[in-house]
Amino acid sequence: MENISIQQFKKEYVKKFEQLYAYRYDEGSSREHFVALGELVRNYYMNNWKSTIDEYKEKETKQVFYFSMEFLPGRMLKSNLLNLDILPVVEEGLRELGLDLDEVSMGEADPALGNGGLGRLASCFMDSIASTGLAGHGNGIRYQYGLFKQKFIDGYQVELPENWLRNGNVWEVRKENKAVIVRFGGQVYMDTDEEGNLYPRYENTKNILAVPYDVPQIGYHNGIVNNLRLWSAEIPYGEEYLFRTEEERDEVKQITEVLYPDDSNYEGRLLRLRQEYFFSSAGVQSIIRYFKTLDEDWSLLPDKIAIHINDTHPALVVPELMRILIDEEELTWDQAWEITKKTISYTNHTILQEAMERWPIDMLEHLLPRIYHIIAEINRRHIEKKIPLYGEELTYRTTIIEDGQVKMANLAIIGSHSINGVAKLHTNILINETLHDFYLMYPNKFNNKTNGITQRRWVQLSNPGLTSLLDDVIGTDWKSNPEELILLKAHVDNSELLNRLEAVKLENKKRFAKYVKDEMGIEIDPNAIFDVQIKRLHAYKRQLLNVLHILDRYSQIKENPDIDIPKRVFIFGAKAAPSYHYAKQIIKLINAVADLVNNDTDIKDLIKIVFVENYGVSLAELIIPAADISEQISLAGKEASGTSNMKLMANGALTMATMDGATIEIYDYVGKENIYIFGLKNNDVKKYHQNQSYNSRNIYEGNASIKRVLNMLVDGSIPGIYHEGQDIFNSLVKFNDEYFLLKDFDSYIQAHKQADKDYQDREKWNRMALLNVANSGPFSSDYTILRYADEIWKIEPQVENLISSYTPVK
């Protein structure tokens, strides 16, 4: 947009506010100010939004559509201002009007339309696609209710509805004229028309209207505004009479009512399947409608469109695209199949078996009879074609339909031209183990795309102190080319700079400490080590190992009150899926240990535990800049990538980690002196599994500190956790400790001892922190997305590329 002066902004702002509310702007609440500012900011990007979309069409630019069940954008106000290059003007203008941008920003709801890493990755990608000048859009669901709001009552997690749309959404545009019909249920018969062609005749289907709400995705200083299209389910106009009962009407509303709160976990519910088909079908239909306006031959579809599916949740795009091409556009099966495979690509985000989607045939056939026919035919042809090449055994291990179930990963792999993992180790495990059979068939489909994060939100916006330090020391080019952060390395011995880095961290810690005091009434010392584990609660992520360390430390202090160790604040943020009993027990345990430790005067504040309620993007923005230690302690081989590891590193936290996910790549960049590595490696874990030689009870019996800590779970040392303590104890001792916590315990404790020691040498610590910031550039999602664009989607930046050069990860 053209430059706007502070004077002009103030005038426009006051006018906008008073037109909206009919009272003086200085009487407004922060929510009202947010709405007024949002309405004004819309004017600043609407032209670019239209011209971006128009230009793609005019030039027939190839565009990618990123299909994701989840998006976690966080509050968009400041991000939009930053990317529009008007953040300073607005900040100053508001200040002169007696308003504070941060307070105004709090008036915006944080749209929790996702669970965790997968949804947040999708939003970093949307920002990076626009910011690197790529033609690409998101496609998802406009959930009426986002991920539940978490409360702790008596230390237990309680879930409350998250009605984020209560006050509307200034960024979205409802586009009724772009609505499409999505068909469910009924029966389908194959008939022949006059020319003798087969066509499907439907009876008794339920037709649902999918209405898109578009949200702008603004590129960083480049004039590009892409689209995030979120679909909402409604009764079609004029068909209200077909939905006569309350129940039938509810069924429609329910489709986009609420996000399933499962992270890396499969829930085989009919409503979830409805959601998946709903947004997959609506998205494909709107893409096809666009493609038809180009008036090109169908064979050119893959030259104009790429469809990417974020895990298997949108895998029904495969049969849906086939259905449209065959049934509606009358292509032959072979033509349609070639086009489908060339258009679609797929990212796998986990090897956990419990997360693999497998829909019962009955359910699919009943809900989507034609789609099921098509899947069955894809499967039949796959078998027919592969048996002569690979033999029966291998081929039958790759079928889509097995044991009365439809395996969505197999459908996604067979129906696409690319499948990628999200970190090197993860991709290697897919290739060599989990998906090895497919790798033998399709070696060229497999590739790695290590995840990334956007420094715009995770450094520039959330850590202004670090940002101005960087600007002063290495200039501002890192903002458009994060690899330039490596220039910081030249200053590693500048002690004045190291002190400044420490001062920035301290300020951020004070900011978080104030939040903790205000919201939780807990006093924490900003000079303590802030030791942070923020991620969904999962057994494999091993928050419990963190707790065992705390209990061990607690016992040591009790035993030796004069112990010379720095103070620690253990910070947790984690939601558990409501039906994940064990994860909820761990939440209760952490809260009980927090009560015990925080109120024990014997330990003289050497330990404090802060378990924040309702962890999400907004809290992450507050916590990450304040972190000294980043806990990345999953059992090796289980965390596909992780992305909080990258955000924390970029903000100067030191990583305490197992060799898992993308943390291995962090280790490769920062070097072993600047990271704390402990525990089993993936190969060690594999050996234990192969030999079935792990015995956790032996460790328990043979290791005095482990025994002491585990006994605390069951001997009443921790008030209020009778059942939880017993169940957790049993999981570790009686049921052989599935995630090898006891095996990794000693090396974890050792690594923490080393961290204590290093922290006391402030210069050393600060140097390590600085080297972490300096090496975080390669983890920019801008680079990740350029690799997707180049190697998978085959699309190119549309504007003079902000990133002059990028080098693939070593």
Ligand code: GPV
């Ligand atoms: I599958 N992930 C997630 O957040 N939700 C899911 O349903 C599935 C995966 C996560 C992985 O667990 C992380 O390791 C990864 O960093 C993230 O997806 C993004 O790839």
